[in-house]
Amino acid sequence: MADVTEIRLIDPEGDSRPAETIEAAIAAPGMHHAEVRYAYGADCLPGPEEQGAGIWRYRGLLPLGPGPVRYPLPVGGTPLLAPPGLRAALGTPELYLKDETRGPSGSNKDRATALVLEYGLRRGVAAATCASTGNVASSLALGAAAAGMRAYVFVPAEVSDAKLRLMLLAGAEVFRVEQGYEAAFRLSRAAARAFGWLDRNTGVNPLTVEAKKTVAFEIWEQLGRSLPDVVVAPIGDGPTLAALAKGFRELQACGATSRVPRLIGVQSEGCAPVYSAWRGAARAIGGAPGTIAEGIAVPEPVSLFVVQRDVRESGGTILAVPDEEILAAIPALLSGAGVCAEPAGAAAYAGLQRAVAAGLVERGERIVTLVTGSGFKTPQYLRPLRTTRSIRGELAEVVAALT
Numbered sequence: 001m002a003d004v005t006e007i008r009l010i011d012p013e014g015d016s017r018p019a020e021t022i023e024a025a026i027a028a029p030g031m032h033h034a035e036v037r038y039a040y041g042a043d044c045l046p047g048p049e050e051q052g053a054g055i056w057r058y059r060g061l062l063p064l065g066p067g068p069v070r071y072p073l074p075v076g077g078t079p080l081l082a083p084p085g086l087r088a089a090l091g092t093p094e095l096y097l098k099d100e101t102r103g104p105s106g107s108n109k110d111r112a113t114a115l116v117l118e119y120g121l122r123r124g125v126a127a128a129t130c131a132s133t134g135n136v137a138s139s140l141a142l143g144a145a146a147a148g149m150r151a152y153v154f155v156p157a158e159v160s161d162a163k164l165r166l167m168l169l170a171g172a173e174v175f176r177v178e179q180g181y182e183a184a185f186r187l188s189r190a191a192a193r194a195f196g197w198l199d200r201n202t203g204v205n206p207l208t209v210e211a212k213k214t215v216a217f218e219i220w221e222q223l224g225r226s227l228p229d230v231v232v233a234p235i236g237d238g239p240t241l242a243a244l245a246k247g248f249r250e251l252q253a254c255g256a257t258s259r260v261p262r263l264i265g266v267q268s269e270g271c272a273p274v275y276s277a278w279r280g281a282a283r284a285i286g287g288a289p290g291t292i293a294e295g296i297a298v299p300e301p302v303s304l305f306v307v308q309r310d311v312r313e314s315g316g317t318i319l320a321v322p323d324e325e326i327l328a329a330i331p332a333l334l335s336g337a338g339v340c341a342e343p344a345g346a347a348a349y350a351g352l353q354r355a356v357a358a359g360l361v362e363r364g365e366r367i368v369t370l371v372t373g374s375g376f377k378t379p380q381y382l383r384p385l386r387t388t389r390s391i392r393g394e395l396a397e398v399v400a401a402l403t
């Protein structure tokens with residue numbers, strides 16, 4: 001592992017303060033996005049011949065230290081798909097999907113859960129906590145069950161039913177918070193301090209960002225150690241996109257690449273505080289979320305400042321799309337790529353369609369779009385455009401129907 005040279009805690013307005021250690025950063029109170037820097041060098045990254053699967057392949061740039069990995073679930077190493085149907089439909093011959101629906105709980109949150117619980121296992125931690133719009137809590141519940149830990153999760157009262165069932169079945173203690181996600185976030189952090197639980201909250205725990213940045217390393221390796229022109233990702237609290245940016249910056253700092261791809265962040269119009277701030281709104285945060293994309297329904301994003309900084313530095317932009325376009329992206333991804341996404345997971349593709357139509361992305365560019373969450377957990381949004389054919393059971397009926 002490369003030496004950690006600096007840890008900064010950056011609040012949503014952009015003010016920052018240092019933290020001495022990972023432990024101190026996790027324990028630090030308040031709302032901030034934690035950023036770790038290392039002594040970068042070419043040997044921090046795995047060579048093309050080097051073995052190692054999933055996120056642990058990149059442990060040279062994870063604050064983990066030596067020793068075998070104990071976390072039992074395989075995480076990371078998700079496919080980079082080159083879907084012919086979707087490429088043809090959108091007229092984008094160099095489009096790729098990074099399919100993050102393949103984790104143990106079906107979302108990109110599984111990367112962060114793995115690194116946080118690995119850290120916990122190494123310290124003999126017995127319990128972990130998080131706030132969540134649904135996926136982080138499902139991920140922590142499954143991960144804790146696999147690692148032999150307790151999970152205490154705080155979710156908004158209107159959380160999706162299937163996600164809730166997963167948490168409960170995995171044995172998590174679930175608190176449904178009537179006051180919504182922001183209250184759940186503060187409560188989870190306060191409870192972590194009160195009970196000594198490991199705080200897995202997104203962004204504030206630096207390990208969540210460190211784990212998610214491995215997506216950038218994988219994209220680079222999967223494209224034959226080269227970069228795409230554009231990467232499109234959803235924004236909720238912001239760490240998914242900020243981690244992606246960090247991963248690409250670190251590739252550059254290690255001398256592996258000479259630039260960072262343009263980043264396009266996508267929010268839902270029903271809850272778009274980062275988009276509003278990007279467009280210059282004076283008071284961008286607050287208000288109850290009104291979107292089907294619950295994973296990105298975050299009224300007061302932890303990484304509000306960081307994510308805008310990263311998008312700006314990349315030369316990209318931030319978009320907001322209406323729920324109808326997010327909903328329409330679900331069958332598009334299924335029929336054009338065989339990937340089943342939940343609304344928040346399909347939002348980036350909806351954003352890409354807008355970006356292409358607006359000329360923000362050239363059709364010939366090499367584009368990677370993240371699909372961050374599986375639609376298997378939100379069956380209420382799987383709405384087929386076709387109907388079935390009811391038959392008695394004779395071949396003649398099939399022939400008649402198809403000719």
Ligand SMILES: Cc1ncc(COP(=O)(O)O)c(C=O)c1O
Nearest residue numbers: 135236237238239240295372373
């Ligand atoms: C499926 C899905 N996509 C995207 C996001 C947004 O990620 P972030 O909060 O890191 O911006 C979430 C967050 O829960 C999610 O569940």
